[in-house]
Amino acid sequence: MRTLHDDEQFEFELLADLAGVDTGTEMWVVYHLWSPRSSDWLRVVAAGLSREDPRVPSVTFIWKGAEWAEREAYDMFGIIFEGNRDLRRIYMPPDYTSFPLRKDFLLPDDAARSPGEGVRHVEQTFQPAEQLRQPVLRRAELGSTMPGSAVELEAGTEKTP
Amino acid sequence: MTTDRGTVRSLDDPNIWVDTPATIFDAVPPYPPRTEREAEFYHLRDGEMLLNLGPQHPSTHGVLRIVLKVDGERVTDLDPVLGYLHRGVEKICENGDWHHAISNCDPLEYVASMFSEAMPVLSAEKLLDLQIPRRAEYIRVLCWELNRIASHGLFIGWLALDLGGLTPLLYGFIERDRIVEMLASLTGQRMLFNYLRIGGVNRDLNHDFLSRLGDWMSKAAVELENETRLLNENEIFVRRTKGMGVLDRDTALRLCVTGPNLRAAGVPYDVRRAHPYSVYPELDFDIPTRDTGDSYARYLLRVDEIRESIRIIDQVLHEMPDGPIMAKIPRMIRIPPGRAFISVESPRGQYSCYAMSDGSDQPFRLRIHDPSYFTLQAVGHLMPGNLIADSMAIMASLDPVMGGVDK
Numbered sequence: 001m002r003t004l005h006d007d008e009q010f011e012f013e014l015l016a017d018l019a020g021v022d023t024g025t026e027m028w029v030v031y032h033l034w035s036p037r038s039s040d041w042l043r044v045v046a047a048g049l050s051r052e053d054p055r056v057p058s059v060t061f062i063w064k065g066a067e068w069a070e071r072e073a074y075d076m077f078g079i080i081f082e083g084n085r086d087l088r089r090i091y092m093p094p095d096y097t098s099f100p101l102r103k104d105f106l107l108p109d110d111a112a113r114s115p116g117e118g119v120r121h122v123e124q125t126f127q128p129a130e131q132l133r134q135p136v137l138r139r140a141e142l143g144s145t146m147p148g149s150a151v152e153l154e155a156g157t158e159k160t161p
Numbered sequence: 162m163t164t165d166r167g168t169v170r171s172l173d174d175p176n177i178w179v180d181t182p183a184t185i186f187d188a189v190p191p192y193p194p195r196t197e198r199e200a201e202f203y204h205l206r207d208g209e210m211l212l213n214l215g216p217q218h219p220s221t222h223g224v225l226r227i228v229l230k231v232d233g234e235r236v237t238d239l240d241p242v243l244g245y246l247h248r249g250v251e252k253i254c255e256n257g258d259w260h261h262a263i264s265n266c267d268p269l270e271y272v273a274s275m276f277s278e279a280m281p282v283l284s285a286e287k288l289l290d291l292q293i294p295r296r297a298e299y300i301r302v303l304c305w306e307l308n309r310i311a312s313h314g315l316f317i318g319w320l321a322l323d324l325g326g327l328t329p330l331l332y333g334f335i336e337r338d339r340i341v342e343m344l345a346s347l348t349g350q351r352m353l354f355n356y357l358r359i360g361g362v363n364r365d366l367n368h369d370f371l372s373r374l375g376d377w378m379s380k381a382a383v384e385l386e387n388e389t390r391l392l393n394e395n396e397i398f399v400r401r402t403k404g405m406g407v408l409d410r411d412t413a414l415r416l417c418v419t420g421p422n423l424r425a426a427g428v429p430y431d432v433r434r435a436h437p438y439s440v441y442p443e444l445d446f447d448i449p450t451r452d453t454g455d456s457y458a459r460y461l462l463r464v465d466e467i468r469e470s471i472r473i474i475d476q477v478l479h480e481m482p483d484g485p486i487m488a489k490i491p492r493m494i495r496i497p498p499g500r501a502f503i504s505v506e507s508p509r510g511q512y513s514c515y516a517m518s519d520g521s522d523q524p525f526r527l528r529i530h531d532p533s534y535f536t537l538q539a540v541g542h543l544m545p546g547n548l549i550a551d552s553m554a555i556m557a558s559l560d561p562v563m564g565g566v567d568k
Contacts, residue, residue: 013414014430016504019515019528030515030528032502036430043502065417068538076251086198091247091567094195100252 004033004042005062011037015063020073024103027054027079049079051102058083076101202240208232212549216245222319222556223563225537234548239541246567254527259285259359259496262524267353269531271564272315274353275308275344276507280529282357283438284516287501289359289490296484297361298440303477304344304356305505306470307374310381311340312508313463313470314388316560320460321392323557324401332388343373359494361487374478381471389464402456406543406555409454416542417535420510422559425462426454432506443480446473456558463560466508495522509533509560531565 004012012033021028027049033042046056058081059066070081071090078099081087089096098105171177205211215226224245230238250269254262262281269277279301286293318333341351347370348356348363356363392398408418413426423430431448433441449465451458498520504513510532517526536559543559544552 014419015417016419016511017502017513017515017528017530019526019530021517021526021528032513032515034430034435036428041436041502062415063417064415064542065535065538068534069417072534086196088195088199089244091244093244100249101255105252 001031001044001059001062004044011035012042015059015066015069016041018059018066018069018073020077020079020101022051022077022102025051027051027077029056029073029079031059054079055082057081060084075099078102199240202228202230202238205230209237216242222561223566225563225566229549231549236544236547236549236552239544241537241541243537243567246563248568250568251527251529254281254524256523258522259494259524262527263357263359264353264355266529267355269529269565269568270507270509270512270533270562271352272562273308273312273508275304275356276505276512277529277531277565278355278357279305279505280503280512280514281516281524281527282359283503283505284501284514284527285359285494285496287503288496288499288516288518289494291360291488291490293361293488294485295440295482297486297488299477299481300362300366300486301357302439302441302444303474303481304347304354304362306473306477307340307344309508310467310470311337311344313467314340316463316508316557317388317392317460319560320402320456320554320557321398323554324398326392326395326398329388329391332391336384336388339373339377343370343377346370346373358487360490361485365486366481374474378471378474378478382468385464385467385471392460399457401551401554402460402558404453405456405547405551406558407453407455408539408543408559412542413454413539416539418510418539419532419535420507421462421466422459422510422536422539424448425451425458427452430511432504432511436504438503438505444473444476456555459558459560463508493522495520496524504530507532509536509562509565529568531568533561533563533565534568537561537566 012035014034014036015031016034017030017032019030021030026047029046029049031044031046033044034040035042049056054077056079058070060070060081060083067084067086068090070079070084071087073079074081074084074087075089075091076099088094092100168178168180171179203211209230209232212229212231213226214229216224218225226242226245228240228242229236230240250265253265257265259281263278266280267274267278314333314336316333318330321327321329321333344354345351347367348354350356408416408422408426410426410428413423414428419430427450429448429450432438433446434448446469449462449469451462496518498518500518501516502513503516504511506512511530512532513530515526515528515530516524519525540556540559540561543555547555
């Protein structure tokens with residue numbers, strides 16, 4: 001990606017789209033790039049990510065604007081972009097645990113389209129990576145000045161005379 | 162240990178002091194920060210405070226909540242909170258067939274729906290490798306350009322409103338209402354048209370539409386001059402937009418901003434010319450650009466675009482061919498398996514769609530890329546350092562639409 005962006009032969013300066021895809025068996029991340037030099041589209045597909053723990057390096061170091069696109073892909077598919085500084089949910093509420101655009105996430109009215117099968121209950125088995133489910137504890141030294149930090153949570157119920 | 166909120170007397174025992182409980186009025190979320198950026202944002206330095214703006218606020222242009230970190234009147238950082246309009250359109254599209262996707266995509270860009278409803282239509286046509294009748298192509302271009310004018314006209318009004326002027330908004334709405342009524346007589350709807358179809362358009366041009374259009378075209382250029390003359394040399398307007406919110410070329414590209422905001426920074430990137438679709442290669446129009454990249458340049462650029470759109474409409478009306486408006490395809494349509502990426506130039510930038518089909522009558526994946534989403538992200542980089550009132554004006558000059566941001 002770095003080469004595609006910087007190399008004088010390519011100069012794909014514009015990230016036109018960043019899409020997550022769940023094919024049912026694996027995860028993809030699809031990038032569409034545009035170069036003002038040659039006026040070409042380029043589609044880059046990062047295929048073959050495992051559905052259990054999809055991880056892909058972030059491109060926010062090249063395109064700052066990819067940050068929200070990656071957050072959206074994380075929110076909808078659970079794809080983890082390593083190196084994104086702000087990888088949290090963007091559309092769904094923060095305490096939401098599923099990933100809605102995955103193929104095993106079924107809408108309640110799916111049953112209407114498959115007569116005889118009834119409503120299919122599917123356990124959401126996917127767990128995001130351990131590191132992301134934990135709060136950022138290494139920032140705990142900010143301590144009392146940062147409301148909601150780990151240090152404060154421990155002391156939250158303490159009563160002051 | 163006490164919190165920043167201080168202590169209050171306990172309700173159970175007035176002799177005991179407890180931490181002030183967090184209330185819904187606190188902008189601070191009740192969980193520990195989960196990312197580096199969040200930890201950085203919610204760490205307040207001396208003299209800073211958090212100010213919650215929205216989700217219901219007249220100048221946020223929709224249901225957007227922004228947590229501002231302010232130092233006095235000056236914004237030092239901000240954290241937009243999205244999702245208040247999230248409907249899961251992509252998931253709904255996957256669960257309906259391709260024809261349903263047209264009406265589902267309509268309310269994404271509710272100011273210019275003709276562009277968002279083109280997404281499933283154009284991608285299905287590309288997957289089918291379908292040639293649509295020329296008359297249908299011309300009608301589509303006509304509707305797109307009319308809708309672009311309506312959207313830009315509204316933009317001018319909103320920008321002036323956020324700077325404290327009410328009159329241009331009223332003028333903008335008069336113009337927009339004429340176009341919207343015109344399109345209503347063609348499509349049957351004022352805002353969410355549901356007009357494009359896979360293989361053509363829904364209805365042919367009718368007399369009512371054409372007479373309204375002719376009436377409007379005869380004075381459109383004059384009306385535009387009247388409206389913009391209110392602002393172009395208005396001292397207050399110019400001083401509050403010139404040099405404000407400068408988005409230079411490299412930053413705009415790094416932030417994936419497209420459309421008028423990118424062209425105002427000097428990059429002549431317009432999908433209509435860079436990757437021509439429909440009948441745009443046959444039409445004669447220019448791509449206006451500006452170099453300064455400030456709010457004023459973005460305003461002037463949109464005015465120029467309205468002029469170009471009027472030129473396009475003029476040509477389309479002169480060259481409108483006769484013939485059918487729908488290609489001969491079956492009603493129940495199965496799209497061949499494949500992947501397609503299409504994009505159109507919407508009033509807010511490159512509106513693109515990455516569609517995957519598995520050969521059934523439903524889209525397997527319909528990823529919709531809305532330019533407003535990336536524009537709003539750029540707002541987060543332009544606001545810091547400005548006064549609160551000015552940052553709202555900068556946001557208006559970038560023109561995001563929340564329907565598309567939240568999908």
